[in-house]
Amino acid sequence: MYPTLTLYIDGQFMEAGARQTLAVTDPATLERLGDLPCATAQDLDAALSAAERAFAQWRHASPMDRSAILRKTAELLRSRVEAIAHGITRDNGKPLADARAEVLNSAEHVEWHAEECRRIYGRVVPSRDPRVRQLVIREPVGVCAAFSPWNFPLGQAIKKVSAAIGAGCTLILKGPEESPSAIVEMARAFHDAGLPPGVFNVVFGHPAEISKHLIESPVVRQVSFTGSVPVGKQLAALAGQHMKRVCMELGGHSPVLVFDDADVDAAAALLARMKTRNAGQVCVSPSRLFVQAGVYDRFVARFVDGIESIQVGNGMEPSSQMGPLIHDRRLQAVRELVDDATRSGGRLLTGGARLGEAGHFFSPTVIADVPAHARIMSEEPFGPVASVVKFDSTELALRLANSVPYGLASYVFTESHKTATQVMNGLEVGMVNINHSGMAHPELPFGGVKDSGIGSEGGTETFDGFLVTKMVTQI
Numbered sequence: 001m002y003p004t005l006t007l008y009i010d011g012q013f014m015e016a017g018a019r020q021t022l023a024v025t026d027p028a029t030l031e032r033l034g035d036l037p038c039a040t041a042q043d044l045d046a047a048l049s050a051a052e053r054a055f056a057q058w059r060h061a062s063p064m065d066r067s068a069i070l071r072k073t074a075e076l077l078r079s080r081v082e083a084i085a086h087g088i089t090r091d092n093g094k095p096l097a098d099a100r101a102e103v104l105n106s107a108e109h110v111e112w113h114a115e116e117c118r119r120i121y122g123r124v125v126p127s128r129d130p131r132v133r134q135l136v137i138r139e140p141v142g143v144c145a146a147f148s149p150w151n152f153p154l155g156q157a158i159k160k161v162s163a164a165i166g167a168g169c170t171l172i173l174k175g176p177e178e179s180p181s182a183i184v185e186m187a188r189a190f191h192d193a194g195l196p197p198g199v200f201n202v203v204f205g206h207p208a209e210i211s212k213h214l215i216e217s218p219v220v221r222q223v224s225f226t227g228s229v230p231v232g233k234q235l236a237a238l239a240g241q242h243m244k245r246v247c248m249e250l251g252g253h254s255p256v257l258v259f260d261d262a263d264v265d266a267a268a269a270l271l272a273r274m275k276t277r278n279a280g281q282v283c284v285s286p287s288r289l290f291v292q293a294g295v296y297d298r299f300v301a302r303f304v305d306g307i308e309s310i311q312v313g314n315g316m317e318p319s320s321q322m323g324p325l326i327h328d329r330r331l332q333a334v335r336e337l338v339d340d341a342t343r344s345g346g347r348l349l350t351g352g353a354r355l356g357e358a359g360h361f362f363s364p365t366v367i368a369d370v371p372a373h374a375r376i377m378s379e380e381p382f383g384p385v386a387s388v389v390k391f392d393s394t395e396l397a398l399r400l401a402n403s404v405p406y407g408l409a410s411y412v413f414t415e416s417h418k419t420a421t422q423v424m425n426g427l428e429v430g431m432v433n434i435n436h437s438g439m440a441h442p443e444l445p446f447g448g449v450k451d452s453g454i455g456s457e458g459g460t461e462t463f464d465g466f467l468v469t470k471m472v473t474q475i
């Protein structure tokens, strides 16, 4: 059963009633799953007031109490994994096994924040006068506005929500209109875990109207967003006009460097799985594959084999390893990038077309020898498309990898410690994976540099965006 979609404001789940609604559809079948209520301006004001009222209390809740509620929420998410995962597969399209993994990983994130929030320490700074005591205290920033995307509808939102709540902030989350069910289930888990009304509020609607309303409100002190670079820049600019802190997790165009001394078969197999995960709609998806000349042909052959072995289908089918793209716009955007790449001289080795007529399926695609001027070499594909390009020297590989404004994740395959170190130091990115892939664990900071964003989620850095520093000097 697909759940009833609601807003969640001041501890109340609110159905559509007289509000405008948006249809939510299954991207695999285009079946209408439900109607999502759009928050009115009054709803947004109610959420702002509730979050402001709740902050006055929640900021003083002890870290142990905040931790207990987060821990209980994690338990509830785990016990509801099947229902939440079914909702995610229906409104996002990803295979059910991946949706389950997302829910369980999200529960781990909440637990990490439950543990870490008890360790938000300040410091005592030695003073130059023995009578003076100098303290550095970290306090919650206040009411936060968060905007989360549809690609990991629970996984992306949970990081912001548990960090804000753990830090002692309150927040209003605008969830993804395309894939809202997991957000409503998350709100229910926090509610059932005993989170006081107003600490966490959920709205949906027209993204630009909601972000403007919330960011311009004097109540909001911090803005976090996960999504595309252009939208991130717009929201950061708006936040800047009102001197609000931001945490931005934006797009990526992940370079992969495969050197002659790498375990080529293992790299090709891993990259084929990673490229097709979530139909390539992942900000850390490997998308520009630079392969050294000595292993280029072998790598390309193995990678194409791996890509062609992926079963594409409805995520509810146990055999499916890759589902559809989220919406028609994404399908169109991916198709245009592929057409441009082949027109520019890239060799289409597999895929390159829509699959079937019913859903938004696109075949996993590999294009070799893509020239630097093709759009796909500088624009994030955010779909199941990989470009493969040959290189000779490490210097050239680094230059190619760093040639885009993005700087999120990167992947390196080499058996040479010297090469690994040189490349690790030279890559302009927030995350480097050497000979494997291991990101998005709660204990590790996740974030980018350059156009890929500001700040990190996860790791001990996770609360940095939600805390302010107060200096106290006392005699």
Ligand code: NAD
Pocket (backbone or CB within 6 Å): 147, 148, 149, 150, 151, 176, 177, 207, 208, 209, 211, 212, 226, 227, 228, 229, 231, 234, 235, 249, 250, 251, 252, 282, 283, 329, 330, 380, 382
């Ligand atoms: P899009 O730019 O239309 O939307 C991206 C996200 O931003 C969506 O969740 C959308 O609801 C939200 N959004 C759009 N305008 C907004 C506004 N004014 N205020 C607040 N939120 C707003 O693109 P799309 O086709 O839906 O998604 C594809 C692009 O989004 C990709 O190119 C990718 O870079 C990016 N994206 C990135 C991530 C990530 O994990 N970093 C996740 C999802 C999407």
